[in-house]
Amino acid sequence: MTSVGRMRLVVVGLGSLLATALAARAEDVKDYPTSARSEYVFGCMKANGETRQSIDQCSCSIDIIASLLPYDRYVTAETVLSMSQVRGNLGTQFRSSEQAKGALDDLRRAQAEAEVRCF
Incomplete structure (x- = not known):
């Protein structure tokens, strides 16, 4: 040859x-379902003015989060956020669990990185 x-x-x-x-x-x-991405973008737009620019920024944000955080970890963190608002013993378990805090910390780090890159 x-x-x-x-x-x-x-x-x-x-x-x-x-x-x-x-x-x-x-x-x-x-690996994030379209419905999860859409839900994130809609919520993000509500918080950021519902403008054309916010569509781009929020879409960018969920793409960054998806690149940094596996979907199952994202679901865990979202569940922790939701359940920690429940009053009483059930909500306390979600607010005080080390696993819950870890999942929430991972999501917050990914969101902070997305904020820096997209907004």
């Missing part, structure tokens, strides 16, 4: 690796 033939094989191989990596990355970003 000539050096040109070997070079073609290397280029084709690298191209295949790159395509595989890009496809895997796209799957990572798309």
Whole structure:
């Protein structure tokens, strides 16, 4: 095999690796269901003025969060946020649990990063 033939094989191989990596990355970003992304964007827009600019910023924000936080961890944090507002013993369990605090801290870090990058 000539050096040109070997070079073609290397280029084709690298191209295949790159395509595989890009496809895997796209799957990572798309692991949040559309309904969860939409719900986040609607809530974010309510908090940020419901303008065209807020659509872009809020869409960017959920994309950043999705890239930093697995969906199951996001659901856990959202559940903690919701349940911690419940009065009484049930709400106290969600406010005081170390697991709940950890999930909430992860979400807040991801939201802070999204704020820096998107707003």
